Amino acid sequence: MFAGAAPLAAQFPSDSSEPLAHARELLRETPLVDGHNDLPWRVRELAAGDFDSLDIAVHQDSLHTDIPRLREGLVGAQFFVSYVPADLIGNGAARFALMQMDLIRRMVERYPETFVFVTTADGIESAHEAGKIAALTGLEGGHAIEGSLDVLRTFYDLGARxxxxxxxxxxxxxxxxxxxxxxxxxxxxxxxxVREMNRLGMLVDLSHVSDSTMMDAMRISEAPVIYSHSSARALDNHPRNVPDPILRRLSENDGIVMVNYSPTFISQEVRDWAVTRDSLVDSLRQAFTIVDVTAPDSMVVDTAGLRQAVAGWTETNPAPRAHLEQVADHIDHLAQVAGIDHVGFGSDYDGIDAIPQGLEDVSTFPAIVAELLRRGYSDEDVRKLLGQNFLRVLRGAEAVAERLQQEMDPIVATIPP
Known part of the structure; x- marks a missing residue:
């Protein structure tokens, strides 16, 4: 399938520890860029954004991400996202995004021996050479700009890439x-x-969007697009994943799909279980709707009863487990359909509840790289997946922005949020 497949497969039998050692060598040489991590949201959720209360300099059982495990996983560059809940549409989305971006900056300033805040491809490489983890940020949810390109530009100026x-x-x-x-x-x-993002040099991220939005954005964008945390729909028919017809167009745009680890996105069995559970919850919600004793004309859901009923069903119908090999299957498929130059990693650690077996936290990146080596990926291909592909994409966006800023003024437009 890929260059060097047979020799590598022979060199690294499945029971050998050599692929893991070689994976670590490759990770030390090439900065691993992970496209999506929700640590800022978890710190906000668990500790109100306070790193005194949740010190990531030490192992934290409540998180997938902390500094010891980032180091163990040999992470070179991490996008820490400013996630903005959809229920804030028209209700303080920009304010919340600013709070999250401040949290990310405070994290970098608190742990300067580990992190350096960067905004360019050159910055990622410089951080790696200095032995630090490049911290980047992106906005998760276009509603954060509240219908204003002025606000979009402000977020870019604050570092969102x-x-x-x-x-x-x-x-x-x-x-x-x-x-x-x-x-x-x-x-x-x-x-x-999209046009103003191109002019700025802000990557257009198509994770979470509909197929029609994907196609519109890829038609309009002059710069490479990214899918910061998505997988292959052919292997798991989740609408959040990318369908093959769009994957086939990705090489024309020179973009990248960064593989998501969420079990519901990588395992059709887990996805089917989740759909069944959600349907059960919807049907039970009506059964557990009762008269509100404080307002007899109103109805409320007996949440305790509903929760107990769902827990009983889950006990007799436990969720299946996804596993590391399925993530590798998605990488295989994406590389076959889109091309090896258009695949990367976008784990979604600390943004997902369940984790595949073998990929329990950010320390496990060497394990997935070792699996790819066992499957016959060459060193050159692995380096592309780790970070070279993303660096090319970011440099492509930077070059488009440099050109467009010579050709056009900032676009001025606003709509109601």
Whole structure:
């Protein structure tokens, strides 16, 4: 399949420890760029954004990510995202995004021996050479700009180098993969957002968006696009994953899909179980709707009863487990369909509840690299997956921005959020 497959497969039998040692060598040589980590959200959720209360300099059982495990996993560059919940659409989304970006900056300043905040491809490589982890940030959810390209530019100036056009919900200018369409893709304002992101040098992230939004954005964008945390729909029919027809177009755009580790995105069996459970919850919610004793004319859900009923079902129907090999299967498929130059890692650690066996936290990146070596990936291919592909994509966006800033002024446009 890939260059060097047979020799490597022979060199690294499945029971050998040599692939793991070689994986670590490659990770030391080439900065691993992980496209999506929700540590800022977890620190906000668990400790109100306070690193005194949740010190990531030491192992934290409540997290997938802390400094000891980032070092053990040989992470070279990490996108720590400013996730903005979809329920904040039109209700303080920009404020929350600013709070999260401040948290990321405070984290870097608190742990300067570990992190350096960077915004360029050269910065990633310089951090790696200095033995530090490059910390980057992106916005997860285009509703964070509240319908203003002025706000978009401000987030860029604060360091955001990608923006996921939607989260779970469609909004005023773009349709999400997991909600009803409002525009059949991008609205006219949404097209302006993509053009201004190109002019700025902010990567257009198409994780979470609908297929129509994907196609619109790839048609409009002059710069490579990214999928910061998505997998292959052919292997797991989740709307958040990328379908083969769009994967085949990715080489034309020179973009990248960064593989998500969420079990519901990599295992069809887990996905089917989750759909069954969600259907059960929907049906039980009606059964557990009761009269509100404080307002007899109103109805409320007996959440305790509903929770107990779902727990009983889950006990007799436990969730299946996803595993490391399935993540490698997705990498195989993406590399075969989109091309080895268009695949990377976007784990979604600390943004997902369940974790595949063998990939329990950020320390396990050598394990997935070792699995790829066992499957016959050459050193050259592994280096591409680790970070060279992403660095090429980011440099491509930087070059487009340099050109467009000579050709056009900032776009001025605003719509209601």
């Amino acid at each position: 990608y923006m996921t056009l939607t989260h779970w919900a469609s909004h005023a200018w773009a349709d999400a993969a997991t909600d009803e369409p409002r525009h059949n893709g991008l609205s006219p304002f949404g097209e302006l957002v």
